Amino acid sequence: MLPESQARLLRLLAxxxxxxxxxxxxxxxxxxxxxxxxxxxxxxxxxxxxxxxxEQGLIQTRNAHVIGGGNRKRSVVHLTSKGRxxxxxxxxxxxxxMDVETTDGLHGREFETAQLQSALSEGAAVLTGMPxxxxxxxxxxxxxxxxxxxxxxxMDAQSLVAKWLEIDDPPMDLQAQLEMLSESYTIAVDELQExxxxxxxxxxxxxxxxxxxxxxxMIGVRAPSPFEHHPRWNGAITLSGLDAEASHKLLGxxxxxxxxxxVCEALDGHPLALHLWSPSDALPEASDAIQAFxxxxxxxxxxxxxRKDLDALSAxxxxxxxxxxxELDLNPLDEAALLRWPTGLVEVQHLIRNVRRVAWNEPxxxxxxxxxxWSKIEDAEARWFEAYHRLMSGQNPIQFIVxxxxxxxxxxxxxxxxxxxxxxxxxxxxxxxxxxxxxALDRAEFSIAESxxxxxxxxxxxxxxxxxxxxxxxxxxxxxxxxxxxxxxxxEAAQMHLSRMAALLDDRLPDELGALDEVEKGLGKTKIxxxxxxxxxxxxxxxxxxxxxxxxxRRQPETAAEIRQDLLELAGGEDPLTERLEHIESIMLTDYDxxxxxxxxxxxxRLVGRTAEILQRVSLGLTLIQxxxxxxxxxxxTTLENLQSLPLPMDLPAGRRLDALLWYWRGELEPxxxxxxxxxxxxxxxxxxxxxxxxxxxxxxxxxL
Numbered sequence: 001m002l003p004e005s006q007a008r009l010l011r012l013l014a015x016x017x018x019x020x021x022x023x024x025x026x027x028x029x030x031x032x033x034x035x036x037x038x039x040x041x042x043x044x045x046x047x048x049x050x051x052x053x054x055e056q057g058l059i060q061t062r063n064a065h066v067i068g069g070g071n072r073k074r075s076v077v078h079l080t081s082k083g084r085x086x087x088x089x090x091x092x093x094x095x096x097x098m099d100v101e102t103t104d105g106l107h108g109r110e111f112e113t114a115q116l117q118s119a120l121s122e123g124a125a126v127l128t129g130m131p132x133x134x135x136x137x138x139x140x141x142x143x144x145x146x147x148x149x150x151x152x153x154x155m156d157a158q159s160l161v162a163k164w165l166e167i168d169d170p171p172m173d174l175q176a177q178l179e180m181l182s183e184s185y186t187i188a189v190d191e192l193q194e195x196x197x198x199x200x201x202x203x204x205x206x207x208x209x210x211x212x213x214x215x216x217x218m219i220g221v222r223a224p225s226p227f228e229h230h231p232r233w234n235g236a237i238t239l240s241g242l243d244a245e246a247s248h249k250l251l252g253x254x255x256x257x258x259x260x261x262x263v264c265e266a267l268d269g270h271p272l273a274l275h276l277w278s279p280s281d282a283l284p285e286a287s288d289a290i291q292a293f294x295x296x297x298x299x300x301x302x303x304x305x306x307r308k309d310l311d312a313l314s315a316x317x318x319x320x321x322x323x324x325x326x327e328l329d330l331n332p333l334d335e336a337a338l339l340r341w342p343t344g345l346v347e348v349q350h351l352i353r354n355v356r357r358v359a360w361n362e363p364x365x366x367x368x369x370x371x372x373x374w375s376k377i378e379d380a381e382a383r384w385f386e387a388y389h390r391l392m393s394g395q396n397p398i399q400f401i402v403x404x405x406x407x408x409x410x411x412x413x414x415x416x417x418x419x420x421x422x423x424x425x426x427x428x429x430x431x432x433x434x435x436x437x438x439x440a441l442d443r444a445e446f447s448i449a450e451s452x453x454x455x456x457x458x459x460x461x462x463x464x465x466x467x468x469x470x471x472x473x474x475x476x477x478x479x480x481x482x483x484x485x486x487x488x489x490x491x492e493a494a495q496m497h498l499s500r501m502a503a504l505l506d507d508r509l510p511d512e513l514g515a516l517d518e519v520e521k522g523l524g525k526t527k528i529x530x531x532x533x534x535x536x537x538x539x540x541x542x543x544x545x546x547x548x549x550x551x552x553x554r555r556q557p558e559t560a561a562e563i564r565q566d567l568l569e570l571a572g573g574e575d576p577l578t579e580r581l582e583h584i585e586s587i588m589l590t591d592y593d594x595x596x597x598x599x600x601x602x603x604x605x606r607l608v609g610r611t612a613e614i615l616q617r618v619s620l621g622l623t624l625i626q627x628x629x630x631x632x633x634x635x636x637x638t639t640l641e642n643l644q645s646l647p648l649p650m651d652l653p654a655g656r657r658l659d660a661l662l663w664y665w666r667g668e669l670e671p672x673x674x675x676x677x678x679x680x681x682x683x684x685x686x687x688x689x690x691x692x693x694x695x696x697x698x699x700x701x702x703x704x705l
Contacts, residue, residue, distance in 0.1 A: 005049040005253050007090050010058065012038055013079045014087035021078045025065045028341060030076040033334045034066075040106060040137075042275045043337055045252025050077065058083035068344040070322035074331050106137055108246025115237050116142055116218065120186060123214040128223040129239035131351035132272025135220040136190055138239065143188040143218060150190045150342045152318045154414035156199040157206040160189060169644070171676065172444045173683040174202075178209045179676035185216070191350075192221035196417040202445075241269025250274050259283070267293060272351055275337045294355050298336070306332040310348065312373075314356040315366045317388055318414075319345035324382065327373055367393035380407035384414055391422055398422075398429050405435065412443055430457055437463055442650065444687040446470050461487065469689040477689075490530040498526050498539055499653070505546055506657045507690040509664065509697060510626050513553050520550060541567065541577070548581055557589045580620060583607050587627050601627055605639070618643050618658045625665050637669050653689065660684035664697065675701065 002010070012035065020026050028034040032050075036043045053059045060080050063073040079087060106113075112127075116138070119125035129135050140148055149163045161177050162170040164187050171177050181187070187210075195203050204226055210217045211227060219227065225236040242250065247264035248257050251274060255263075259279075266284035267273040273290050276298045284293050302310065309328040313320075319342050322330065330346065333339050338352050348356070360366065367389045374386035383404040390397040401408055401422070409415045419436040423429060433452050440449035441463065449467055453460060461484035468477035481500065485493040501522040508514030523546060528539050544567050551560035564581045571578065586600035604624045611617040621643045628636035644662055649655040663684055667677030678701050685694035 006053055008039060009049055009053060010083060010087040010090060013059065013077060014084060025067045026076050028066050028069060030078065031066050031074055033337065035077065040250065041252050042250060044278050045254060048254050058086055068322055068341065070330060071326050072329065072331060106141055107249040108242045109138055112138060112237060112239060120216045120218065124211040124217045124219065126219045126221065126225045126227050126236035127239060128221055128225050128236045131222065131354065132270060132349060133239045134271045135239055139188050139190055139218050139220050143186050147185060147187040151192055151194050153194055153196045153417055154318050154411065155195065156413040157202040159413055160203060171680040173680045174205055174209060176676045176680040177206055178213055181210060181215060182213055188218040190220035192219055198417045198420040199413060242271060243269060247274055255279060272349060291355050294352060295359065302332065309333060310338060311356055311366055312370065314348045314353045315370055319347040322346050324377060364393050380410050383407040384418060388418055391425060398431060402431055409439060412439060415439060416443065434460055441466055441470065444683055466689055469691055470686045472691040472695065474691055491532045491535065494527040494530040495535060498542060502542065502546060503653055503689060505549060507692045509693055512696065516550055516553060519546065523547065552584060552588050555589060557585065560585050584623055587623060592630050597627065597631065614646050614648060615654055615658065618646055618648060622658065622661050629668060633669060640665055640669060656688035657690060660688045660690065
C-alpha cells in the first residue's frame, strides 16, 4: 500500500488527462512549484515521494512549457499508464475525491476560518497579517475564484468592480457600483495595501460602502487596516504564525516532529518562511528575524545570476506577463518558492520583494537595466513600464511620456498612477500636469482634475470650461470658454464655437427638446468665413446637420427634407450622409403605430448593420432604439446589446456623449436595474459635459425614489 504522501500526489495528478503527456503547453499545477502549492507542502517535502513514484514506474517527468510561465521549459510530472491505474484504485477503494485536499497555508487555520465565516454571515470581514502569513490562501478557501480579486498598483475601484462583475465597462459612479454589487454572493479583495495612493480614496469608499451595505465582502490587507475600527466589529481578524503541529504538516513527513517544532519556533510559524526552509539548512536561531533568515539563508542559496534576476523582477511595480521578462530565468526563482503567479502573471513574493528592495545599494542601475529590457518589447503596455523605470532611474521621462501618450494612457488607472508619481518627483512638469488633469476629467474624477488645474502656472481655459461644465456650473464654463476662444486664432475660435453648438444640442435626454432656441441663435453667429479654407466645407455640412436635427426635434418634415436636399446638391449626387438623414426622417417623423414606422425600423436596422464608422453606427443605432423602445422592447434590447460591444472613441466628446446615452437606455429598457443604470448615466453625462441632461436625469431618479 502506498504511503499517503505518494497517494496524494497520484490523486492530484489523476485530475489531468493523458493528452497532456505530449502537449506543448501544460498547466503550472504539473510543475514542482505547482504541485507544492496545490498540496500545501514545502517543495522539499515532495522530493522523496516523487523519487519513489518514479522508481515504481507510476510517474514520468519531462521538460515542457508551462502555461503563463514564459518561453523557457521546466520539469513537469505526468502519470504513466500504470500510475493512472493505481490512482483509479486509490480513488475507488479509499473513497477519496479527485479534488485537492488542502491548500497552501491552511494547515492549522480552523479557528480563523470559523472567525471569518462568522463575520461574513453578518456582512464584511477584514483579515490582516504580515506578508506571506497565509491571508491569500485563507481568503481563497472561502470565496469562489471568480469573486476573488488581488489588487495591484495599477488598479482602481472601477477595475475592481469590473473583475467582480465580470464586465468590460463597469460603472464609475459609487452608488451605481454599490447597487450593482448589492446582490453579490461572497466577494473578496486581497492585497489592499498595494493600491496606489492616487486610487486609495475611491477604493476605500467603495469598500466602506459595501461594509455599510452588509455585503459579504472579505478584505485582505497588511496591517493596519483602514477599516479596523468600524463599529460593526471589534477589529480586524489578525493572522499569526502556525503552531508546531500545523508546521509539521506543512513541512511533510520527511521532517520529524521535534525538528519541525524547532523550525516553527525559530520562524514564528510563518508559512512562507517554512516553505523557504530546507532540511539542508542549519536550524535557524530562535532569535533570527524572518527577514534575516530570508536574506542570510534563503537568498544565499541563489547563484549570482539568479540573484540579479530576482532583483530585476523585484523592481517591477506590478505583476507582469512572464513573456515580458523572457530575458530573466524564472525557473530557479520559482523552484525556490520565491514567486507568486496571480491570474497568469508573475511577481516576487512580497516578503522577498520587500527584503530585496531594502537591501539594494544601486537601485538606479537596476531600473536602468529594466529600461533597456522594456524598450525592446513592441507592445503598448511595455511603454508604461518603460516610462516607470525611466522615472525611477532618475531620467527625465517627460518627452518619452508625451511621445507615447496614447499607449501610456490606454490603461487609464495605471496611467493615472504613473503621472501622479511623476508629478511628485517633477512638480514643475506642466505638460504632465495638464495631461493628468485631462485624464482625471476623462475618468470623471472632477475634484482631482480641479486640483491639478489649480496648480498649473497658466490657466488652461479649455480644460477649465470642461471641468465647470462637468460640475454643472454652466456660467463659469461659458466664461472660461470665452477666455479660451480669445486666446486662439479667429479660425480656431470659430471652430470651437461650432463644436460647442453641436455639444449643446446633444445636452438633453432623448425625449426632450433641449436648448433648441439657444442652439439656433448660436448657429446664426457661427463665423464660417473666419475658418481656414479646408475647414469651411465640413463646417457648412455640420451646420446643416445640426439644423436638420433641430427640424426633426421640432417635427418639421418639410424643413428637414429641404436641408437634406441642399446637402444632396452640395455633394453633387447621392452620398452616405443624405441617406442617413433620410432614414432618420423616416423613423422619427412617422407615427409609432403606422406600417411606415415598422418599415423605417427595418431599413434603419439594415443601415446600422452596414455602417462601418463607429460614431455614426452607434448614433444611428440609438435612433433605432428610441423608436423600438415604443414598438419592440426585445428588439431595442438586442440593438442595445450590439451597440455596447462597439469600442467608442472615449477621447472624443461625441464618443463620451454616446456612451452616456447607452447607459441611459440600459436604465430605460431594464426598469428593475434602472436606478443603478441611471445613476451611472448621469455621471457619464457629466463627464461628457452635458450638465442639463445630467440634471434632468437626476431629477427623474429622485422622483422615482
